[in-house]
Amino acid sequence: MNAADSESLARRLLAAGYQEESLERADVAILNTCVVRQASEDRVYSKLHELKAWKTPERTIALTGCIVAKEGDDLRRRFPQLDAVVPIGEYEGFLAGLAARYDYSEGEALPSAGRTGVSHYVRVIQGCDHNCTFCIVPRVRGRERHVPIAEVLEECRGAVEAGAREVVLLGQNVDDYHDPGGRGGLAALVRDVEAIPGLRRLRFMTSHPQDLEPELLETMAASDVVCRELQLPVQSGDDGILKRMARGYQTRHYRAIVEHARALMPDIGLATDVIVGFPGESEAAFLNTRRLLEEIEFDVVHLAMYSPRPGTFAATRMADDVPDVEKLRRLNDLLALVREIATRKTARWVGRDVEVLIEGSDELGRPYGRIRQGKRAVVLRGAGISPGDVINLRVLKATAGQLMGLPAA
Numbered sequence: 001m002n003a004a005d006s007e008s009l010a011r012r013l014l015a016a017g018y019q020e021e022s023l024e025r026a027d028v029a030i031l032n033t034c035v036v037r038q039a040s041e042d043r044v045y046s047k048l049h050e051l052k053a054w055k056t057p058e059r060t061i062a063l064t065g066c067i068v069a070k071e072g073d074d075l076r077r078r079f080p081q082l083d084a085v086v087p088i089g090e091y092e093g094f095l096a097g098l099a100a101r102y103d104y105s106e107g108e109a110l111p112s113a114g115r116t117g118v119s120h121y122v123r124v125i126q127g128c129d130h131n132c133t134f135c136i137v138p139r140v141r142g143r144e145r146h147v148p149i150a151e152v153l154e155e156c157r158g159a160v161e162a163g164a165r166e167v168v169l170l171g172q173n174v175d176d177y178h179d180p181g182g183r184g185g186l187a188a189l190v191r192d193v194e195a196i197p198g199l200r201r202l203r204f205m206t207s208h209p210q211d212l213e214p215e216l217l218e219t220m221a222a223s224d225v226v227c228r229e230l231q232l233p234v235q236s237g238d239d240g241i242l243k244r245m246a247r248g249y250q251t252r253h254y255r256a257i258v259e260h261a262r263a264l265m266p267d268i269g270l271a272t273d274v275i276v277g278f279p280g281e282s283e284a285a286f287l288n289t290r291r292l293l294e295e296i297e298f299d300v301v302h303l304a305m306y307s308p309r310p311g312t313f314a315a316t317r318m319a320d321d322v323p324d325v326e327k328l329r330r331l332n333d334l335l336a337l338v339r340e341i342a343t344r345k346t347a348r349w350v351g352r353d354v355e356v357l358i359e360g361s362d363e364l365g366r367p368y369g370r371i372r373q374g375k376r377a378v379v380l381r382g383a384g385i386s387p388g389d390v391i392n393l394r395v396l397k398a399t400a401g402q403l404m405g406l407p408a409a
């Protein structure tokens with residue numbers, strides 16, 4: 001979501017004639033912030049302190065993102081070096097202020113508008129109507145607002161015409177999407193977007209086990225454009241903890257979704273999020289999570305140690321009763337487990353031919369991209385291959401994190 005917000009603001013700045021520059025040469029620095037965890041919020045404050053040395057009367061520091069909703073006007077008082085505090089999506093006033101401050105009309109020719117790369121992110125829902133007890137997002141991003149299908153389509157068509165090969169539909173809980181005009185939910189939106197001529201791939205995230213509909217899985221399975229990949233956070237493998245988290249499903253529901261998805265798409269890529277050390281997580285509850293991870297064999301698991309987020313239900317009403325040293329032990333135990341599973345799973349791709357959408361070059365200059373199931377793939381010898389190309393790769397090697405190979409004949 002933050003990447004999409006940054007893209008949206010950057011596109012408007014480029015269209016207005018600004019150029020991307022290194023911090024040393026720039027006139028304007030904009031921090032797009034995330035406050036989903038305390039650590040992310042702390043990084044914002046430390047960056048603001050760092051920028052004090054950079055700031056001069058001619059330079060502008062602006063702050064946007066979730067921290068604006070969370071901390072509000074207090075930010076200007078605490079950080080006098082800040083010139084602008086910009087609520088998410090409300091960029092017009094900020095741009096007008098910049099235009100009044102800096103006059104580039106005598107400068108060099110303006111760069112052409114547009115910032116579309118290989119992938120184009122489109123926010124289809126803003127906010128979240130769930131109330132998971134550990135999560136600050138509903139407080140900082142507000143209740144759900146759904147973008148009409150027609151607007152999403154217009155943005156996607158424009159992006160594809162400008163060169164995008166892939167569209168990524170974004171929402172905190174994307175499965176909750178419905179067109180405000182009654183044209184349908186996420187499956188209908190996916191079907192409309194995938195029909196855009198020239199679009200090679202369509203992804204969406206993040207899904208929610210309570211809201212994901214079988215129709216969506218069937219749409220994915222029937223499509224050559226929609227990627228076979230689900231980002232489906234489970235958070236815990238213990239029903240008691242899921243209830244305390246107010247996630248709205250039990251592990252048997254989660255297992256049923258995975259079973260259905262794999263029946264339709266046996267090689268579907270599955271990613272999930274897990275929190276260890278949530279209040280009340282006993283050893284037995286932790287072991288239930290461990291068992292679920294062993295059983296489902298996810299491709300990617302984003303692991304986090306619970307830390308209370310001020311302002312959430314869990315922080316105010318539940319004792320943070322798992323000692324830090326125990327949280328760390330559980331985290332390290334699961335890290336080793338998911339790494340071993342990921343290594344085993346990626347090895348299964350060796351010898352197969354996969355379709356890779358090239359996104360860029362790695363630090364060794366080798367083209368890399370993603371297969372339709374979401375795994376990263378590197379082309380070991382890729383002369384003449386450019387971002388945006390879709391190639392067939394024969395997989396020769398695999399590590400836990402990526403596949404490597406050569407273009408297939």
Ligand code: SF4
Pocket residue numbers: 128129130131132135136137138172173208
């Ligand atoms: Fe937060 Fe739960 Fe909404 Fe996800 S579904 S954004 S975890 S409240």
